[in-house]
Amino acid sequence: MEILKVENLTKVYNSYKGAKEVTALGGINLIIRQGEFVGIMGPSGSGKTTLLNILSGIDKSTSGQVSISNRDISKMKKDELALFRRKNIGYIFQDFNLLDSLTLKENIGLPLVLDKKNPKEIENRVDELMNFFNIGDLKKKCPYHILGGQKQRVAAARALINDPEIIFADEPTGNLDSKSANNIMGTISKMNEEINSTVLMVTHDPFAASFCKRIIFIKDGKIVMEITSEGDRKKFFDKILEVQSVIGGEN
Template sequence: MILEAKNLSKIYGGSSPGAFYKALDQFNLTINEGEFVGIMGPSGSGKSTLLQILGTIETPSSGELVMDGENVVAMKQTQLADFRREKLGFIFQDFQLLDSLSIKENMLVPLVLNKKSNQEMEERVKQVAAYLGIEAILSQRPYEVSGGQKQRAAAARALIHQPSLVLADEPTGNLDSKSAKALMELLVDLNHQEQTTILMVTHDPVTASYCDRILFIQDGRLLNEIYQGDRRADFYDQILLVQSSLGGELYDTKIPRF
């Protein structure tokens, strides 16, 4: 088991009655090694808060969180920073690459922070860049490459230090459909071939259909959970049904999407 969250709650606001907002409400979650799990729900449902807590950026108001065998809630800030740097990888919608650095230098940041040797850093860059198909752009700056290439570079940075868990926040949100499909196929391949554990937040049912299972959140609570079967197209239809029942965006099922 990579992650276990029990009764996680997050409350924002003051102490006076009615002056607080409960973003998460007694939320439970278990993720096993090698799973690819998606989180969906309407805007304001608690998805982002959950991801921030699991990423050790926010602390829960109450509840338990054990990740990779460690009690994260009990950690001090310095311990959390070390844990985040060593155990977690992040893929963001807006890439968050540094324009002042080359693609290669952006990839190296986690390894430099973890004080890896020059030889190990060079070997990992070659290995990950080859796997993600970005060898040709290593010397370029982020503003010189396409959106799809930027997201591959961001994925490379997230994976290069071999984290226990990759957290992806709307990873296809800034990509066209072709680039989004390529990225998701890449993440699925990493998940299957390398047993990379991935937790992804998304609004898009097509993106979500690549996951092994989907958790649906509303008002900070887990409302539904569905698993992918033999056919991804059937899973996509299931996602649409649950999403529409929660008041999510409606998609035209007559449009070919696979």
């Protein structure tokens, strides 16, 4: 089943103070199916963040279509899109974006509170996810009382709370040491493998990317290559390094 379908997507940033227009995306076509775990890689300035922002409805394209579960988000009005995003999209931010004055339980349940769901229902769903991610004993704690690795699991639980069609992650290992990077990637893999979540992740980190099952490389706003894992993470890691050495993007 197709979850995400991107057709002929372009993004041109307008000239600003005499600077030239920038074509950040030059015609992207992409299909992501239910249960896939896909990475987007490419050199700095290749258009990764621009692409992710348009797919997740944060930014508008210049032309082309983006459909999530057969609904074209490029045609939605602002309010409709905001509601659609809240109900159908999960997002894991680089710095996790947890609210410091709320307990972990409140942080995770927040999207459902905004949706005016029944409190008992919210409570059950939050409990279920906290247990799934082994943070069930931290319910009443606040973000500043917990460790980085636990924060990531809270962020993952919050991304899953609304049973999203797809989860987007932008450089989830960005500011992390290798142990934390390993933890967050393990958590995202667990979501993908055990809950069958569909995940699209942007990264320039080959270690993080090696957890994906398929990787799409973009350069100058175009897809230039695609590789698929055969299940051996070490081998896939080597393959990623090899492609990077050809198309760039090691930084």
